[in-house]
Amino acid sequence: MVELTGDLPRRRFLKAAVALGGTSALSACVDRFGDEPVPAGDPAAKPPSQHAWREYIRHDEDGNSQLPRHQILLYIDFDGDGPPSADARATLEEALGVLDRAYEWSHRGLLHSIAYSPSYFDRFEASLPAAIDLPQPTALSPFESPTFDTQDAVVHLASDRAAVVLEADAALRGERETANDESVTATITDVATVDSRRTGFVGAGLPAKNQDAAGIPDSKPVPEASPLFMGFKAGFRGNQASESAVTFDDGPFAGGTTKVIANLRQRLDDWYGEQSYEDRVMELFSPSHAEQGLVEGIGSNLGDDSGIDQFVDDIERDAREFGRVGHAQKAARANRDDDGNVRLLRRHFESTDDIGSDQRVASLHFPSLQQRVSEFEAVRRAMNGTNMTEVTPAVRQRVNNGILEYIFTRRRGYFLVPPRRHRSLPTPRPE
Numbered sequence: 322m323v324e325l326t327g328d329l330p331r332r333r334f335l336k337a338a339v340a341l342g343g344t345s346a347l348s349a350c351v352d353r354f355g356d357e358p359v360p361a362g363d364p365a366a367k368p369p370s371q372h373a374w375r376e377y378i379r380h381d382e383d384g385n386s387q388l389p390r391h392q393i394l395l396y397i398d399f400d401g402d403g404p405p406s407a408d409a410r411a412t413l414e415e416a417l418g419v420l421d422r423a424y425e426w427s428h429r430g431l432l433h434s435i436a437y438s439p440s441y442f443d444r445f446e447a448s449l450p451a452a453i454d455l456p457q458p459t460a461l462s463p464f465e466s467p468t469f470d471t472q473d474a475v476v477h478l479a480s481d482r483a484a485v486v487l488e489a490d491a492a493l494r495g496e497r498e499t500a501n502d503e504s505v506t507a508t509i510t511d512v513a514t515v516d517s518r519r520t521g522f523v524g525a526g527l528p529a530k531n532q533d534a535a536g537i538p539d540s541k542p543v544p545e546a547s548p549l550f551m552g553f554k555a556g557f558r559g560n561q562a563s564e565s566a567v568t569f570d571d572g573p574f575a576g577g578t579t580k581v582i583a584n585l586r587q588r589l590d591d592w593y594g595e596q597s598y599e600d601r602v603m604e605l606f607s608p609s610h611a612e613q614g615l616v617e618g619i620g621s622n623l624g625d626d627s628g629i630d631q632f633v634d635d636i637e638r639d640a641r642e643f644g645r646v647g648h649a650q651k652a653a654r655a656n657r658d659d660d661g662n663v664r665l666l667r668r669h670f671e672s673t674d675d676i677g678s679d680q681r682v683a684s685l686h687f688p689s690l691q692q693r694v695s696e697f698e699a700v701r702r703a704m705n706g707t708n709m710t711e712v713t714p715a716v717r718q719r720v721n722n723g724i725l726e727y728i729f730t731r732r733r734g735y736f737l738v739p740p741r742r743h744r745s746l747p748t749p750r751p752e
């Protein structure tokens with residue numbers, strides 16, 4: 322049994338922590354919580370939606386959500402073929418119940434969820450309700466050929482405390498007898514196999530600390546204050562859908578949502594080596610953001626909105642005048658519904674995972690929540706900016722076209738996040 326509690330020999334803790342991705346995990350030893358005990362959970366106090374984070378995590382002074390600093394994704398396949406048994410369902414519910422009891426639902430404790438792929442639902446004869454838009458994953462640009470994550474399900478663990486996600490992960494995988502003193506009475510590995518384990522981090526300090534990875538130049542360019550490798554913050558409240566907007570209102574999965582998770586590799590040599598700060602602002606936000614000096618440092622001065630809406634209609638003019646278009650500017654074109662509300666709730670976090678190898682590379686896990694997967698697909702296609710290449714030869718498919726020169730999609734999977742009441746091996750038509 323691997324044990325990860327604070328009482329354990331430091332050497333063993335560090336060994337396990339390294340598996341989380343280098344120094345990010347080591348900050349568990351000196352995290353802001355010190356020796357503060359991890360708050361235990363009250364299963365009755367968990368919100369009905371598994372994706373309910375907003376009320377339970379930190380916000381910055383502008384009310385933007387601050388995502389949990391340490392996260393793990395476990396892609397799993399359930400044993401056997403066909404519909405799962407009632408026994409398997411009870412075992413999984415028990416395994417997740419351990420986490421419910423062990424940890425408070427918060428950034429100090431643990432946020433956890435399980436989401437199911439279209440391949441999982443193919444195990445059943447019945448199909449999902451027609452209103453649920455959950456196709457198989459697909460390539461979304463002419464220049465990518467990702468591997469598709471078609472495992473049955475993905476478990477997502479998130480906390481500000483690295484030791485908590487590590488402990489919960491070890492408990493789910495049957496490597497511990499207790500989790501925060503709660504006895505581990507069932508595990509995910511009782512009913513499934515872990516196909517892929519992915520880890521990451523987000524928030525000021527962690528990208529700077531982890532920039533010793535392929536894809537980031539040796540000059541250590543990532544600012545200490547930046548929550549992301551590219552040197553800016555993302556996820557302004559005004560540019561994100563609310564949790565209620567991405568949550569199904571009715572049907573058997575009311576309270577649930579859909580979740581797309583991509584993994585992108587980042588190659589930031591030219592981003593930091595060839596581009597000035599203004600160039601980076603142009604390519605990430607919009608040319609006018611740079612021209613008008615709207616962004617300072619990592620962009621905290623933008624407050625609770627990137628201000629992109631005022632520049633969306635300028636995009637062709639910007640392409641002609643500046644020879645560039647911005648990432649947010651392109652994406653925003655498809656990211657509003659008919660009433661002007663934002664469609665996607667992005668929760669991306671950084672990683673040094675090189676899935677399938679033990680190399681350290683700069684990458685990004687990109688979960689996005691939305692009511693319908695087709696909304697994500699439309700926004701992602703808008704981000705391709707393919708039509709911009711017709712406006713001027715200066716904008717090419719991957720050059721001067723937002724941040725496409727620096728990011729490479731490697732994986733993509735689509736999932737349904739059921740409401741908590743149906744989280745364990747749901748049928749396509751739960752009662």
Ligand code: HEM
Pocket residue numbers: 549551553554555556557560585587605606627629648649650652653654656657663665667685687700701704728
């Ligand atoms: C390394 C990769 C990425 C980085 C560093 C990044 C960063 C950013 C930043 C700084 C913004 C502007 C601030 C904000 O509104 O949050 C933004 C906006 C946005 N990004 Fe990304 N992004 C990345 C990849 C992606 C991908 C793969 C998608 C896929 C759809 C995406 C979709 C969006 C959307 C929808 C917006 C908001 C535009 C609006 O206001 O509607 N981003 N991103």
